[in-house]
Amino acid sequence: MNRLVVCFLFFVFQLKAQQPNAVSADSIQPKTNIKLDLKYQQFIIPTVFIGYGIIGLESGQIKGFNAGINEEVTEHIDKKITVDDFSQYLPMASLYGLSALGVKGKNNTKDKTIILATSYLLMGLTVNAFKQTASVKRPDGTSYNSFPSGHTATAFMGAELMYQEYKDVSVWYGVSGYLVATGTGIFRMYNNRHWFTDVVAGAGIGILSAKAGYWLYPIASKWFTKKNATKIKTVMAPFHDGRNTGIGFIKTF
Template sequence: MIYKTISLVFLFSIFSATAQKTDSIAAIDSTVAHHIKFNYKQLIIPGALIGYGVIGLESDQLLNFNSQIKKEVTEDIDEKITIDDFSQYAPAASVFALNAFGVKGKNTMRDRSVIFVTSYVIMASTVLGLKSIVHEERPDGSSNNSFPSGHTATAFAGAEFLWQEYKDKSIWYGIAGYAVATGTGLFRIYNNRHWLTDVAAGAGIGILSTKIAYWMNPYITKKLFKSSSEGHSTSMIAPFYNGQQYGLSFVKVF
């Protein structure tokens, strides 16, 4: 059962990346950046994932499915693998790493950074808000902040970020990002830290947060930089939460 679940989740992540390639998403060219128009079709995948997670909070069938997965996973666990503590950041970090190595993305460094910070603020606020409201117990019983998965939300927000910036270069950037994000979610289940419904909701929140950040970027950029030029440096601070620690990240754009 657990192997079938892993396969289905992985295949869904690949579908998420490839399906968005065929969406009728128009881009607006400007002197500052490329911005994405709102399209209701973009809500289908994250909406389905979030809906599955929310329904799973009360659905006896999905709760039983969560328990079955937990039982099968915990039977095979010898020791925890903490790679998910690091892999959650890999997709987003790849965007800046690729740019550093000369592979230019869709947007300028300034706009890319604004989008990243906006996405992270939306994602972290949503995750923390839901955790404080829902109070779902973790599978290992360690705390009551299981829903949704913050690690998974972080990973999928980064995967969508990577997809949007580099999908015009190659579809494989997006597929790789979504594969890493899916692996992060699966390791959260494997390490007995989250239920499948937590991971699904986290994935949906992460994807949607980045989409919203792209939709908002023209307005945020206009407000932040209406009196500044492209060459001026800008500093931004964004909160982070990895499931255990709180903190701030600092971004300086030159």
């Protein structure tokens, strides 16, 4: 339990230590429309979600609540519906789909991709760190990497990015992203793959990672300025969320 708390606090304080204000204005010249005013109120919901999940690892009352929800959700399952394997990526894909349809978001494709890659990397590393540390048995008994839900974290990260990018066009883009993300979390429980606390914590990690992607944009974007364009054309980063393994990449043109 203590190791999980330390891991979470390290994640939060690491982000605070890398605020844009701590970077020299002479060394970074971001070319973006990003004007995300990061106030402490924005961190209340994701922090509460993650904290609830962590407390639930040791709380007998919350574990009982988990078991009750699991029993209700899975009681009448005839067969699994694997839509959650695809819906987790739908909000992220919509960032580019809306652009292709002519809906102009806050940032151009390059800036949007840098923010997405930064958010996804933070989310993947955080989810994997918790999975390896917590070692929670899945409801279906197949493995010990239940906490937190990587599918839910991915979906909520994409939903928050959708909200930030398109909220000035229409708040309903963000709402639709969050509806898909919520559905993804519900199906993870319906398919008997996650406890309620896994889903709640995953949602918090996803939202917080998306916000951090904007927060850290000035740092990430310096590798894509003209000064570095001849040196770096592609950035690749491996990820593993406890079930899926792959390589994420950003390519400049």
